[in-house]
Amino acid sequence: MEFKILTKFKNQLAGIKKEIEKKVKSLYKTPDFGDEVDSDEETSETAEFDKQLSIAQTYKERLIKVDSALNKIEKGKYGVCEKCGAEISSDVLKVVPESKLCKNCKKKK
Ligand SMILES: [Zn+2]
Numbered sequence: 001m002e003f004k005i006l007t008k009f010k011n012q013l014a015g016i017k018k019e020i021e022k023k024v025k026s027l028y029k030t031p032d033f034g035d036e037v038d039s040d041e042e043t044s045e046t047a048e049f050d051k052q053l054s055i056a057q058t059y060k061e062r063l064i065k066v067d068s069a070l071n072k073i074e075k076g077k078y079g080v081c082e083k084c085g086a087e088i089s090s091d092v093l094k095v096v097p098e099s100k101l102c103k104n105c106k107k108k109k
Contacts, residue, residue: 001079005090010073012097017066020059027056062098069098081105 072078079088081102088102099106 001087006073006078009078009093009097010070013066013070013073016097017063017070020063020066024056024059024063027052027059065098065100068100 079093081088082100083105086102088099092099092103
């Protein structure tokens with residue numbers, strides 16, 4: 001892959017990483033239950049917090065993928081399918097820069 005393109009993806013991934021970290025941070029903020037809420041309201045807020053945690057989990061999983069993609073860029077192995085070793089088309093990488101699989105392998109999954 002051309003250095004110029006690689007740098008572009010690297011910047012994109014770094015941006016995604018920052019964005020996700022920010023989102024996770026805000027999701028983990030414990031909601032302010034307040035002192036005078038009735039119990040029904042409290043229950044729904046707890047459920048809301050649970051939902052936020054599960055969203056945070058999804059973000060964290062993506063963060064791991066983004067990190068591993070950044071790592072691959074460092075090692076010069078970025079954009080190579082982990083399954084078949086083919087080059088992942090830049091069309092795929094443009095949409096999901098942390099992709100680990102090429103179009104064909106993704107289809108099979
Ligand atoms: Zn493949």
